[in-house]
Amino acid sequence: MTAHAAERTSPDLRQLIFYTLMLMAFLAASGVPTPLYQLYQESWHFSTPMLTLVFATYLFTLLITLLFSGALSDHLGRRPVILAGLLLQLAAMLCFMLASSLGWLLAARGLQGVATGIVTSALGAALLDCDRHRGPLLASVGPMLGMGLGVLGAGVLVELAPWPMRLAYVVMGLIFIVQIVGLRRARESVSRRPGALASMRPRVRVPAGILPTFMRTMPASVAAWGLGGFTLSLGPALTERITGSGDVLLGALPATLLAVMGSLGVWRLRLMATRTILLFSGTLLPTGVVVILAGVYTHSTALLLLGYAVAGPGFGAGFMGAMRAIMPLASPHERSSLMAAFYVVSYLSASLPALAAGMATRQFGLENTVWGYAAVVMLLSLSVPVSLLRQPSQAPQASD
Incomplete structure (x- = not known):
C-alpha cells in the first residue's frame, strides 16, 4: 500500500x-x-x-x-x-x-x-x-x-x-x-521504490523568501532547546549545588518538569494561532528562567523547581511555534531541506551551548555560568515577541 x-x-x-x-x-x-x-x-x-x-x-x-x-x-x-x-x-x-x-x-x-x-x-x-x-x-x-x-x-x-x-x-x-x-x-x-542511496544526500536549505520569517521566529526554538540542553546535561549538578543533596531523584526533577510541562504546553496551545503560541513562549520561558535564577540566588529548591515548571510550557511552545511559523511557508519540494535546516539549528542549539557551558564552569564556576547562560536564553526568547509586536502585519499565521 x-x-x-x-x-x-x-x-x-x-x-x-x-x-x-x-x-x-x-x-x-x-x-x-x-x-x-x-x-x-x-x-x-x-x-x-x-x-x-x-x-x-x-x-x-x-x-x-x-x-x-x-x-x-x-x-x-x-x-x-x-x-x-x-x-x-x-x-x-x-x-x-x-x-x-x-x-x-x-x-x-x-x-x-x-x-x-x-x-x-x-x-x-x-x-x-x-x-x-x-x-x-x-x-x-x-x-x-x-x-x-x-x-x-x-x-x-x-x-x-x-x-x-x-x-x-x-x-x-x-x-x-x-x-x-x-x-x-x-x-x-x-511500497519500496528505488533511489534510497540518492535520498541519503543531505539537503539543508532555507529558501530566500522564507529566510526573514526563519530569522525572526527561530530564536524561540533556539532558546527552548538551549535551556533543554543545559538542563539535560548540567541540571542534576545544579540541583545538587542548590540543595546540597546528592539525591538522584531530586536531581532528575528539573529535566522531568521541563519536558512534561513542555508536552502539556504543546497540547494545550495546539489550537491557538501561531502568533499567540510564540507570544506565550516569549513570556513563559523568560519568566521561568527568572524564577530559576531566584532559586539559584537564594538556594531555594522550591523556586528552582517552580521555575522549571513555568518554563516548561514556554519550552514546548517555542519549538512548536517556530515550526508552525516556518514550515507552512515552504512549497512541497522545499519542505524536506527546510525541515533539515530547522532540525540542524534546533539540535545544535541544544548541544553547542551546553558544551560551552560545561567548559565555562571550569573558569567561572557552575552558578556564575548559569547566570550568563540564562541571560542569553532570555534575550533570545524575548526577541521573538518583541519582533512580532513591532511587525504585527508580518506576524506568522496559524497553520492547519
Missing part, C-alpha cells in the same frame, strides 16, 4: 498508539542517562566539560544520522528502517550496561544518537500515515513526554532499586525487545 493509499483509509488507532509509544520509548531512553551523570562522574572521575561532551555526542550523532537518513523510509519502507533503529538502540542499551569508563559512555551515547536519528523521521512519517491529523500532534507531544518520563523513571530506579547504574538500561532493553516483536504485526504503509 502506498502512502497516498494509506491516507485515504480510516485512521489506524492501534498502530497509531503503538508508534507513539515507540517514539516515547526512544526519547525516554535518551533521558535515562541524565540522573546518572553524577554517579558516572563520581565513579570514573571525569570533568564537567567531558560530561557535557557525552550529552553533545548524542545530539551530534543524532543530527548527522537524521540528515543522511531522513528520507530513507520513503524508499525502503517504514518497518525496515524502524527495525534497524530498534536493533541499534538495543546495542546502545547493552553498551550502557557494560560501561566501565568514559569511553564506553561516549560510545553508547553515540550509538544511541544514530539509532534515534534513524527512526525519528521514519516514526514521524509512520504516525502521519496512520492519521494525518493526530499524527503530527503526537509526534510533537510524544518525544517531550517520553523524555520526561525517562528521566524520572531512571531517577526512581537509581534511588529505590538495586544496580543503580544498570537496571534502567535493562528495563529499556526489555521494552525495545517487546517493540521489535510488536513491529512484526505492524502494517507497512509505503
